[in-house]
Amino acid sequence: xxxxxxxxxxxxxxxxxxxxxxxxxxxxxxxxxxxxxxxxxxxxxxxxxxxxxxxxxxxxxxxxxxxxxxxxxxxxxxxxxxxxxxxxxxxxxxxxxxxxx
Amino acid sequence: xxxxxxxxxxxxxxxxxxxxxxxxxxxxxxxxxxxxxxxxxxxxxxxxxxxxxxxxxxxxxxxxxxxxxxxxxxxxxxxxxxxxxxxxxxxxxxxxxxxxxxxxxxxxxxxxxxxxxxxxxxxxxxxxxxxxxxxxxxxxxxxxxxxxxxxxxxxxxxxxxxxxxxxxxxxxxxxxxxxxxxxxxxxxxxxxxxxxxxxxxxxxxxxxxxxxxxxxxxxxxxxxxxxxxxxxxxxxxxxxxxxxxxxxxxxxxxxxxxxxxxxxxxxxxxxxxxxxxxxxxxxxxxxxxxxxxxxxxxxxxxxxxxxxxxxxxxxxxxxxxxxxxxxxxxxxxxxxxxxxxxxxxxxxxxxxxxxxxxxxxxxxxxxxxxxxxxxxxxxxxxxxxxxxxxxxxxxxxxxxxxxxxxxxxxxxxxxxxxxxxxxxxxxxxxxxxxxxxxxxxxxxxxxxxxxxxxxxxxxxxxxxxxxxxxxxxxxxxxxxxxxxxxxxxxxxxxxxxxxxxxxxxxxxxxxxxxxxxxxxxxxxxxxxxxxxxxxxxxxxxxxxxxxxxxxxxxxxxxxxxxxxxxxxxxxxxxxxxxxxxxxxx
Numbered sequence: 001x002x003x004x005x006x007x008x009x010x011x012x013x014x015x016x017x018x019x020x021x022x023x024x025x026x027x028x029x030x031x032x033x034x035x036x037x038x039x040x041x042x043x044x045x046x047x048x049x050x051x052x053x054x055x056x057x058x059x060x061x062x063x064x065x066x067x068x069x070x071x072x073x074x075x076x077x078x079x080x081x082x083x084x085x086x087x088x089x090x091x092x093x094x095x096x097x098x099x100x101x
Numbered sequence: 102x103x104x105x106x107x108x109x110x111x112x113x114x115x116x117x118x119x120x121x122x123x124x125x126x127x128x129x130x131x132x133x134x135x136x137x138x139x140x141x142x143x144x145x146x147x148x149x150x151x152x153x154x155x156x157x158x159x160x161x162x163x164x165x166x167x168x169x170x171x172x173x174x175x176x177x178x179x180x181x182x183x184x185x186x187x188x189x190x191x192x193x194x195x196x197x198x199x200x201x202x203x204x205x206x207x208x209x210x211x212x213x214x215x216x217x218x219x220x221x222x223x224x225x226x227x228x229x230x231x232x233x234x235x236x237x238x239x240x241x242x243x244x245x246x247x248x249x250x251x252x253x254x255x256x257x258x259x260x261x262x263x264x265x266x267x268x269x270x271x272x273x274x275x276x277x278x279x280x281x282x283x284x285x286x287x288x289x290x291x292x293x294x295x296x297x298x299x300x301x302x303x304x305x306x307x308x309x310x311x312x313x314x315x316x317x318x319x320x321x322x323x324x325x326x327x328x329x330x331x332x333x334x335x336x337x338x339x340x341x342x343x344x345x346x347x348x349x350x351x352x353x354x355x356x357x358x359x360x361x362x363x364x365x366x367x368x369x370x371x372x373x374x375x376x377x378x379x380x381x382x383x384x385x386x387x388x389x390x391x392x393x394x395x396x397x398x399x400x401x402x403x404x405x406x407x408x409x410x411x412x413x414x415x416x417x418x419x420x421x422x423x424x425x426x427x428x429x430x431x432x433x434x435x436x437x438x439x440x441x442x443x444x445x446x447x448x449x450x451x452x453x454x455x456x457x458x459x460x461x462x463x464x465x466x467x468x469x470x471x472x473x474x475x476x477x478x479x480x481x482x483x484x485x486x487x488x489x490x491x492x493x494x495x496x497x498x499x500x501x502x503x504x505x506x507x508x509x510x511x512x513x514x515x516x517x518x519x520x521x522x523x524x525x526x527x528x529x530x531x532x533x534x535x536x537x538x539x540x541x542x543x544x545x546x547x548x549x550x551x552x553x554x555x556x557x558x559x560x561x562x563x564x565x566x567x568x569x570x571x572x573x574x575x576x577x578x579x580x581x582x583x584x585x586x587x588x589x590x591x592x593x594x595x596x597x598x599x600x601x602x603x604x605x606x607x608x609x610x611x612x613x614x615x616x617x618x619x620x621x622x623x624x625x626x627x628x629x630x631x632x633x634x635x636x637x638x639x640x641x642x643x644x645x646x647x648x649x650x651x652x653x654x655x656x657x658x659x660x661x662x663x664x665x666x667x668x669x670x671x672x673x674x675x676x677x678x679x680x681x682x683x684x685x686x
Contacts, residue, residue, distance in 0.1 A: 021540075023544065024576075028573070050402050052326065053537055053541065054537075055638070057638075059637050060563060060637070064566050064569055068566070079405070083356065083358070083537075084537020085537060086359070087537070087645075088537070088645075091644045
């Protein structure tokens with residue numbers, strides 16, 4: 001599965017792990033991963049450990065998630081990016097919107 | 102059989118000779134010990150009958166000399182004696198005799214003894230032939246292993262195992278124990294380490310190690326990711342290893358610049374991340390060994406750790422915890438943890454572990470069956486400084502080329518040309534470490550041409566979450582109507598002094614779109630009105646590339662991408678914000 005979602009034990013954190021290419025083809029699976037979670041989730045972690053490439057539609061999807069999670073008050077962190085992915089996030093100024101680690 | 106008879110009494114000798122001849126053997130006669138020894142050398146008899154008491158040299162002395170002369174060969178020696186004193190008879194056997202015959206001779210007993218000793222002689226010969234054969238085979242095997250190891254060393258050279266920040270222990274013949282250890286510097290900074298432990302010993306394990314070494318070094322220098330390398334190793338081992346044979350392994354991928362360590366452990370004992378402040382974190386096996394699962398099921402998913410200079414990571418084969426002392430107790434994984442908990446200031450985990458295991462087993466050679474490797478995280482500058490190697494452009498490969506690839510009609514719906522185009526670009530030596538950027542560039546141009554050019558999808562659709570979904574449904578629907586359309590990529594690459602320049606032209610058969618308006622809107626993207634879900638693609642490309650030109654109606658886009666083979670020591674990326682944005686025609 002290119003998209004894998006996991007809830008923390010207390011149910012408050014949802015971790016979504018994206019494998020391989022993060023592009024439009026993962027759009028539906030990515031949306032399903034967070035839209036079907038219940039409202040007790042307060043924090044989102046996008047784990048990009050296994051993400052090799054990312055394109056602009058993935059950036060759009062990250063923004064969709066951010067809005068779903070409450071927009072400016074959302075707690076979304078993007079973790080474990082490789083250097084290319086990190087550069088693309090930086091170019092798009094996504095550090096201002098997400099906590100990137 | 103040739104039978105030597107030594108007897109000083111003529112009559113006794115005559116009787117015995119006649120008896121032996123009648124049994125069908127050839128007889129050679131000697132009258133005393135000296136004659137017997139001389140005749141033994143001359144005729145090399147198969148069995149010797151020897152009187153104990155003879156003039157000049159008695160039977161005891163003759164027996165001793167004959168045994169020395171016979172060397173490894175077994176020549177049964179039977180004493181002839183009229184003695185009945187037990188002590189005397191025992192002396193005959195001590196002198197080297199195998200048995201004795203008491204006079205007067207009994208024909209039946211004589212025949213039985215000669216036959217019995219002949220059987221023993223033949224058995225001895227078979228055994229010594231076999232022993233010689235085993236000895237020769239063993240010598241050949243040792244020689245073969247020596248040559249095999251030389252071949253293996255050429256393939257699996259030490260890579261960068263001798264770097265200052267790597268400590269390791271591996272026995273010189275470890276490949277025949279099934280252990281392998283490779284290390285390579287990553288193009289673009291960083292270190293990759295693979296440790297493997299094949300099931301089994303000897304040649305089968307060593308044979309499996311060869312392709313792993315080839316894959317590791319081949320892919321690492323080309324800049325493939327650790328996960329890609331693991332997948333390829335697994336695929337290969339799956340194909341070549343018989344069921345029941347596999348390779349436990351661990352991969353460490355350290356990026357000193359990002360301060361990131363990626364780990365993968367499939368079947369090795371816990372590895373350890375020992376922080377500069379003393380904290381230790383286990384890196385347990387979380388995957389099946391390599392060569393077990395089919396490529397579809399295999400998971401190369403790596404665990405990511407954030408690390409700082411001074412942190413150390415250590416991995417080991419099971420030979421380490423399984424080292425046992427004289428009482429047969431094993432060192433055990435718990436002891437490994439204890440050693441790491443009790444590190445003295447200034448003591449490295451590697452040296453502490455090696456010292457403890459030697460103390461525990463009490464014999465240094467016990468470490469022959471284990472492999473241990475520790476990697477210390479160092480500052481990026483230090484890593485760059487210790488790697489004084491030629492620039493990547495010195496590597497062989499296509500650097501100056503041009504190609505055009507056009508996708509059209511139904512193929513636009515069925516096939517993405519991106520992996521193929523990326524593959525062509527990645528053949529340029531050194532460019533692979535920029536694969537993420539090159540992919541993004543190609544992907545943005547392609548999706549732009551396909552979605553806005555050929556399919557005429559308005560990006561305004563993506564304004565809402567529902568619209569985002571609708572957009573992709575619409576994309577799928579319109580892909581069935583690609584008749585008469587094409588997307589054409591023209592790629593060219595040229596080497597430059599510091600790396601290379603990739604030019605990409607992407608043209609499509611669409612009607613174009615309002616690109617001027619598009620660029621005007623770009624400035625709004627990150628405005629206070631809130632980020633929009635779309636419209637980021639070309640802007641991203643513009644920031645990564647040196648030039649981005651949009652020609653015609655927006656269906657002819659051209660970009661120039663400069664890349665550097667080795668990053669500057671300060672690691673600063675060239676700032677691309679000054680790139681031109683020209684819309685001509």
